[in-house]
Amino acid sequence: xxxxxxxxxDIEELSKIYDFFIGGIKFFSSDFNxxxxxxxxxxxxxxxxxxxxxxxxxxxxxxxxxEWITKKQMELMSKIKLMLEQMxxxxxxxxxxxxxxxxxxxxxxxxxxxxxxxLDNGE
Numbered sequence: 001x002x003x004x005x006x007x008x009x010d011i012e013e014l015s016k017i018y019d020f021f022i023g024g025i026k027f028f029s030s031d032f033n034x035x036x037x038x039x040x041x042x043x044x045x046x047x048x049x050x051x052x053x054x055x056x057x058x059x060x061x062x063x064x065x066x067e068w069i070t071k072k073q074m075e076l077m078s079k080i081k082l083m084l085e086q087m088x089x090x091x092x093x094x095x096x097x098x099x100x101x102x103x104x105x106x107x108x109x110x111x112x113x114x115x116x117x118x119l120d121n122g123e
Contacts, residue, residue: 014066021059022119028052029112032100041081045094049084057081069119076115080108 009017027035028048039047057077064074085092087104099105 009062009066014063014068017059017062018094021056021063022116024051024056024059025112025116025119028056029109029116031109032096034100036096043094044096045097048099048100051089053081053084073115073118076111076118080115083108083111 027038028051035048036044060074060077061071063069064071083104087108090104092098093102093104
């Protein structure tokens with residue numbers, strides 16, 4: 001059986017994947033207040049990281065394979081993924097205070113915004 005990335009998707013499926021991808025990256029890049037309001041009954045850091053790593057990144061791989069995003073955009077996704085994985089080694093970065101105030105989480109948001117800007121501009 002083919003993996004999710006290797007499957008053939010029709011234009012409608014790819015369009016839905018793209019829309020969900022954009023929504024996920026917008027939320028990942030949004031400010032702490034919006035994130036915490038939406039995920040008020042969850043561990044925010046865990047939800048943000050797992051959504052990015054196991055949902056948004058998989059969607060990006062599918063979109064990249066089908067040429068809906070560029071190599072540069074996929075590289076930025078990989079950069080964010082690597083940063084989240086490195087942050088996983090520091091337990092102090094995995095509470096709401098860190099999500100709100102740490103430079104690392106802010107850098108992740110900025111890279112997400114950079115990605116959104118490149119998607120908006122068709123780069």
